[in-house]
Amino acid sequence: MDLTLTESEAAFRDEARDWFAKNHPGETPRGDEKVEFEFRRSWQKTLHDGGWAGLSWPAEFGGRGASLIEQTLFNEEMGAADAPLPANVLGLVMGGPVVIAHGDEAQKERYLEPILSAEEIWCQGFSEPESGSDLASLKTRAVKSDGGWKITGQKVWTTYAHEAKWCMLLARTDQDAPKHQGITYFLLDMDQAEVEVRPLRQITGEAEFNEIFLEEAFVPDENIVGEVGAGWSVAITTLMFERAGLGALAVVGLGRAYEELLKLIAERDVGSDPSVRERMAKLKIGLEAMRLGAMRTLTATMKTGIPGPEASLGKWEWAVLNQEMTDLATEILGVDGLKSDEEWTYRFLRSRANSIEGGTTEVLKNIVAERVLGLPRLR
């Protein structure tokens, strides 16, 4: 057991730190979503030029081939530098890795570079209004047509859909096959009249997500990733990439929020309140447990390819901690914590979805019970 960095790890970290210091794009412009998005697109180009986009991708596909530890170090430095997220997060974290893992040569040739450069933004079309946690019950249908498929249905909880060129889309190509079969993984061109994107407003007031309505939208055969009918296993890979990629960012994000909360406590002079102290201590313990759990997962994955039992906990822990942290912050703020334009109020409301999005806490508990503890399935 050794949590110190090796020489090469330390060198990598120093290089990243140094690069961020020199290339930080300044504060992200707020207020106009378009402007903010273009800012992040340009920031991703800078990252790409610096050789930092597609950090985990193999070098042959334009990535850096960084180890898991290097990815973690990079994320930590990105957090420490308070750098913005690149524009094409889903392309980098999910789209590219899936194409690399399951795509054919032509697809690799076609899609990877524009992901890295943020020329083409990617979004994900998995969830549907009816399917929820039961993802495989999706109803969007693809019907064979000349040289491709015509797809009809509705997707929901799609980020960046209004900016995206490509959508990773799951649709049912065989109505008669069992639930998990008969699903195919498509890359849908969003630039067609048959695709309608509507913003989906949340209780926070913002429209972080979209709904997508498909009315015989066309996808040519060559835009299928993997085999027809094999989309479920390709999707599972995507979701694994999502969890790993976003998980590392989550630890960094929570750590920074905790620092802000410490400042808030000092400003409001409530640091002597025993219940505030108690809750802050519990949060610190939870944050450290989550950070250390991520390190354990990293170690296990690098050694054996298989993460340990703690790996299923990260998303669950994140939801618990973020909800408690924002709850405490808004309590400390009193009525200010009810104001619509207060940042912590936004975070508080937004955090209520943390135990739902990307796997509900209930589903995560099922997974832990069944897959980690080996308890019988309830079906």
Added chain:
Amino acid sequence: MDLTLTESEAAFRDEARDWFAKNHPGETPRGDEKVEFEFRRSWQKTLHDGGWAGLSWPAEFGGRGASLIEQTLFNEEMGAADAPLPANVLGLVMGGPVVIAHGDEAQKERYLEPILSAEEIWCQGFSEPESGSDLASLKTRAVKSDGGWKITGQKVWTTYAHEAKWCMLLARTDQDAPKHQGITYFLLDMDQAEVEVRPLRQITGEAEFNEIFLEEAFVPDENIVGEVGAGWSVAITTLMFERAGLGALAVVGLGRAYEELLKLIAERDVGSDPSVRERMAKLKIGLEAMRLGAMRTLTATMKTGIPGPEASLGKWEWAVLNQEMTDLATEILGVDGLKSDEEWTYRFLRSRANSIEGGTTEVLKNIVAERVLGLPRLR
């Protein structure tokens, strides 16, 4: 809505209060179980002579025919007077009422008076090691024999079995009938060699309960309550009586424990600790909610015969509150709260079973979800 007592209610309360003041038997002798039990038997005789045993039983069967409110008032006065429990609790609360509701004339003639006078103690043989929450899966079998039944099996969690003359026993008389049918309700004479009683020690060290081993124990036909094969519905009645009878006592008991906890806090001088204050306030709120809930149930039952939605909560609330109260007490006591001979330590350990005995909290939640909220059953 009116929580004040009517004149006749107030008169009843005064009468009870006055009677307890004049007839209180003094402190219960501790240490020797036998001596303690005989003390309580003699105390029950005093209650019976005073006309207070079988409070809820109709006057024609030797009871007092008291209303539900009068029963509650009586329990409150008993609590306030710190009077001991009568010896034959299960006979008074369950046995008698079941015989009155389902027994024939001969049974009423035979059993009721000795219950009131505590001449014959009653116990309950429902639970089995394998059956747990799934009571109807019981395996104890009764085989028809000359003039009666021979019963073989094992019962568990039986209180007062070593003192009891009669056991309310459920056994399966038809192996082929569906689970809830084929069960018969027997009154088993405990004075026979075929009945072996073994104390069942708990983690507290005491043996509050017993196991009963039956090896062809004989019960004559006339000792069946209700019809052969109709035991399940008779048992349900018994359990309803149990919950109502013991529920009222629980509120009184918790209230007294809270007073003791207040004293402990004063003695240990921890009343200025904000977390102690916060937890005591939460406990008070919970205790009041439970007390008021019991009053609501009382009102609804008297008006319509049907308790309201809050009635399913009493047992659940009791477990939550007693566990939290004893947890707080032992925390305040520090290492003293770990000492084997400390009363709060005993209560703390004992309370761990509160969420299991008499209906686990999980089963109670099922009941609330299915019967009160009308959610679908999970079967």
Added chain:
Amino acid sequence: MNFDLTEDQREIKDVARQFLESRCKLDDVRKAADAGSYDEGLWKEICELGWPGIATPEADGGQGLGMVELATICEELGYACAPVPFMGSVIDSLVIAAGGSDEQRARWLPNLATGEVRGAAVMVDSSPWVAIDTEGATVVVTPDSKGVGRVGEASELEIVPLDLIDKTRSYGEVASTDGFGEELPPEHYQGVLKSQVALSAEMLGLAQRAMEMAVDYARDREQFGRPIGAYQAVSHRCAEMLYAVEETRSLVYYAAWCADAEPETLPLAAAMAKAQASEASWSVVSSSLQVHGGIGFTWEHDLQFLLKRARTDGRLLGTPKQERARVADLVGV
């Protein structure tokens, strides 16, 4: 001893439910919230029904009923999440009736009872000081920085509109109320305690509604081939909501009864009710959101109105923490 509404009280509650079910659907709440104003038509009808004066003495132009009756109305208004300036007017009435001089009573109570005049009330007396139902209010009841109660004309007070998450009610920030209007004697405090009970009853209604929405959804929504309400993760969560709601109901109506019949118990009963209602209404609405999943998190879904009002109500007239501290004091910890 009878812990249940009388027939008359039950009738008041049922009529209120029926009226609001037809006149104040959640769609109407949404319209008002989107417009950032009250539903004036609804308010007019409510005034015609005499609700604002239900607990105001007959001599002061009200219906002369008690806190239990008022609580049933508040519960139903909470259940409907009605966008009307009811609470501010009622609080002003309760406080002035408890501590106002003859002149003050005569000046305000009859007009508050008919709705001719609307009241605002300062509900948070620490930075920032927050008043509710400030929009269109003529009279304001408030403590000052020394805790002395005061009543006066809204026009004499500088009120800056506050944009809180709850859009079903108007809120305003008040810089200072020292020297504002006229002083009220200590007796007015009984009215403040009653106000806590009224607000708690509103939260009870919010929680009841959020629970019903969760249960309905859990019965309908299917996942993995069965209604989600058949999973204990959901059904036990719903059972826990019932636990929270029914405990709140007991404590709220008990406090209302104490206000009418046993005023010496009201300080403890009101503190318990407010602590419980604030805590329970938030836990139930947020738990209901978890049952609803993603859909409950959308702007299109009506749960947000209950969620945001419950969170806000819980901070007004004493937070759970403050009220529990009061309970601890009163039980002698």
Added chain:
Amino acid sequence: MNFDLTEDQREIKDVARQFLESRCKLDDVRKAADAGSYDEGLWKEICELGWPGIATPEADGGQGLGMVELATICEELGYACAPVPFMGSVIDSLVIAAGGSDEQRARWLPNLATGEVRGAAVMVDSSPWVAIDTEGATVVVTPDSKGVGRVGEASELEIVPLDLIDKTRSYGEVASTDGFGEELPPEHYQGVLKSQVALSAEMLGLAQRAMEMAVDYARDREQFGRPIGAYQAVSHRCAEMLYAVEETRSLVYYAAWCADAEPETLPLAAAMAKAQASEASWSVVSSSLQVHGGIGFTWEHDLQFLLKRARTDGRLLGTPKQERARVADLVGV
């Protein structure tokens, strides 16, 4: 960066598990608890294996390994709930190694490492003062009423046996340690922090065992026609146990690593580990009891040993509340 046991560390842990599985079944724990004494045969073998001196420097007669290695042993002893006077001796060794003079080291450490001498340690320094592993102890490490560390002969201290719920260890009450033995310099405190880590590792083992017992029971026990582990009320409870256990594991081994490699972080890491382990081990054992139902509440069932030791350990060397207060201090709240 590598958050995993090395092969050597894994080997130590596996060997300990195998040894204790054969030599210290829960039946053996029961025998010792019933007799109110240690399992002397087991202790002798443990001493032969060199466990008491595993983290004692080689120069002081130990194996010269680190806190991570010691933590694996403590975890396994907790998992077995072993009735041996290990913890007291180890704590004495850690404290004397951290702050003892050459003479004190020479006098105690080699004998503690071989088990020739047993150590008791005062773990609660408020009324009553409580020492563990007092039975048969020759040396005692303790703070005095001013918080100064002291070490001396057990025979010089009046120790009254304490009958606590945990019967798998001996406890004693100490009236005063002022002036007892010899003073230790402030450096000894690093040994106290390490002791917290050792005790936390033991609690981790207790929790792991209680969780496994619950999961095994939930797989086997049938109710209403299926294993109870198929009900979410049970399976989610078990998942929550894993959450608690794995968070504890991360924090305990992190603190052990800090003790060896980053001593400046140890005060925070030890406080976090102790708070977490105390809280989690109790929540897991009591949750395991709920899964077991009535049978888990019987004297015949082995869960009681884990339950009672977890409750007791949680109060020694700092309660969760005390340790969280320390965490708050150290993070600058």
